[in-house]
Amino acid sequence: MMTADVDVMVEMPKPKVTERSARDLNGWPVLGLSLVLVIAAVVLFIVGISGENLALIIVSSVLFVAGVILAAGLTPVSPGRARVLQILGRYAGTIRTDGLRWVNPISVRQPVSTRIRNHETAVAKVNDADGNPIEIAAVVVWQVEDTAQALFEVDDFVEFVAIQTETAVRHIANSYPYDVHTEEGGLSLRDSTDEITETLSTEIGVRVQAAGVHVIESRITHLAYAPEIAQAMLRRQQAGAIVAARARIVEGAVGMVELALDRLSENNVVDLDEERKATMVSNLLVVLCGDRDAQPVVNTGSLYQ
Numbered sequence: 006m007m008t009a010d011v012d013v014m015v016e017m018p019k020p021k022v023t024e025r026s027a028r029d030l031n032g033w034p035v036l037g038l039s040l041v042l043v044i045a046a047v048v049l050f051i052v053g054i055s056g057e058n059l060a061l062i063i064v065s066s067v068l069f070v071a072g073v074i075l076a077a078g079l080t081p082v083s084p085g086r087a088r089v090l091q092i093l094g095r096y097a098g099t100i101r102t103d104g105l106r107w108v109n110p111i112s113v114r115q116p117v118s119t120r121i122r123n124h125e126t127a128v129a130k131v132n133d134a135d136g137n138p139i140e141i142a143a144v145v146v147w148q149v150e151d152t153a154q155a156l157f158e159v160d161d162f163v164e165f166v167a168i169q170t171e172t173a174v175r176h177i178a179n180s181y182p183y184d185v186h187t188e189e190g191g192l193s194l195r196d197s198t199d200e201i202t203e204t205l206s207t208e209i210g211v212r213v214q215a216a217g218v219h220v221i222e223s224r225i226t227h228l229a230y231a232p233e234i235a236q237a238m239l240r241r242q243q244a245g246a247i248v249a250a251r252a253r254i255v256e257g258a259v260g261m262v263e264l265a266l267d268r269l270s271e272n273n274v275v276d277l278d279e280e281r282k283a284t285m286v287s288n289l290l291v292v293l294c295g296d297r298d299a300q301p302v303v304n305t306g307s308l309y310q
Contacts, residue, residue, distance in 0.1 A: 017215035024153040024217070027090045027098025032079045032105030039079075042072030078110035085120040087152050099152045117152045121221065126171050128227055131178045133194065138231035139183050141194070143174045144224055145209055151217030162216040169212040170223075177205050183230065194228055201225065254294055262289045 046069035053061030082088055082103045090097040091113040100106055101119070108114065125144040133139050147166055149155045155162040178194065181201065185193040192200055202224055210220040230239075266282065 017212075020151075020154050020158050020215065020217070022096050022153045022157050024099050024151045027088075027100050027108060029080075029100050029102070029106040029108045032081075032107040035075055035107040036079055036105065039072040039075040042068045042075065046072060074110050075107075078107045078112075080106050080108055080114050082106055085118065087117050087119050087149075088114045089117055089152050089156055090114055096153055096157065115156065117149060117155060119149050119152070121146060121148045124167055124170055125226065126167075126174055129171065129175060129178075130231055131175050133178055134180060134182045137183055138234060139178060139194070140227060140229050140231055141174060141178045141225065142227035143170070143205065144226050145170050145206075146221040146223070147213070147218050148221060149217060150219040154215065154217030159216045162218065165216050166213050166218055170209055173205060173208040173212055174225075176208065177201065183228075194225070198225070251294075255290075258290055258294050262286050265289065 046065040046067075049061045049065035049068065052058070053065060080088055080100065082100055082105075084103045086103075088100040088106075088108075090100065090108055092109055092111060097109070097112055099117075100108065100114075123144060123146055126142050128140050128142045130138060130140055145166070149162070159165045181192055181194050181197075183193060184195050185191050194201055205225070206220055206223045209223055213220065266285070
């Protein structure tokens with residue numbers, strides 16, 4: 006597939022932090038251990054109170070605190086969501102394994118969705134490469150690929166994707182004409198859908214790469230002339246369609262006339278001089294190219310009357 010040459014003047018800074026796996030354990034054994042510690046602490050505390058045994062009370066308190074600390078590290082991870090860990094303000098890794106996991110209890114665990122998302126831009130009014138006002142909107146399908154970059158490289162990665170997508174759509178609309186009206190052809194927003202879509206996806210991907218986002222697909226969902234010039238452009242399109250249709254009709258009619266004259270000459274059906282040939286050609290072209298059905302005049306006399 007051909008890619009349009011559009012310079013994407015975007016220089017994003019290199020990421021200072023990238024995703025890595027966090028140190029975590031299966032949470033179910035830790036949950037069982039914490040329950041055992043808490044139950045043991047309660048039993049020892051009751052025994053210590055009843056027997057006025059200070060040592061048992063102290064041991065029960067230590068076991069209870071240990072059980073609570075272990076339970077504080079339990080972290081449920083849902084499918085399609087990751088947990089980004091920070092320990093004392095420092096990035097400590099990302100958990101992507103779903104289920105009950107156990108991590109450092111003092112860590113801050115921030116959830117990040119890794120599911121596929123859609124973002125549809127609002128209908129924007131911009132000028133195309135020819136200066137004509139047009140309305141354009143697009144939808145982009147994206148997914149968080151690097152959770153660390155998504156959280157630490159930008160303030161709000163969802164808003165960042167939305168703004169950069171709208172910027173890319175406007176840039177693409179400014180770089181191409183809505184329609185091509187010259188014989189040389191070229192790319193246009195209306196006729197070169199695949200090429201424009203590929204260029205749009207590439208530009209959005211470059212713009213949001215700093216946020217750890219992967220662009221899966223993008224499509225233009227709305228494309229039209231602005232209301233103030235829509236009628237004039239519609240008349241121009243209709244005129245172009247009429248001219249193209251007329252040219253096709255004339256081309257076919259000329260071929261049919263040539264075929265008719267050649268067949269008459271080859272089969273010696275009738276011998277026509279140049280003047281009669283011109284008359285016949287004129288009549289046939291009128292019949293074949295006219296908007297309405299021709300009303301023939303039947304000649305009951307000779308060929309020349």
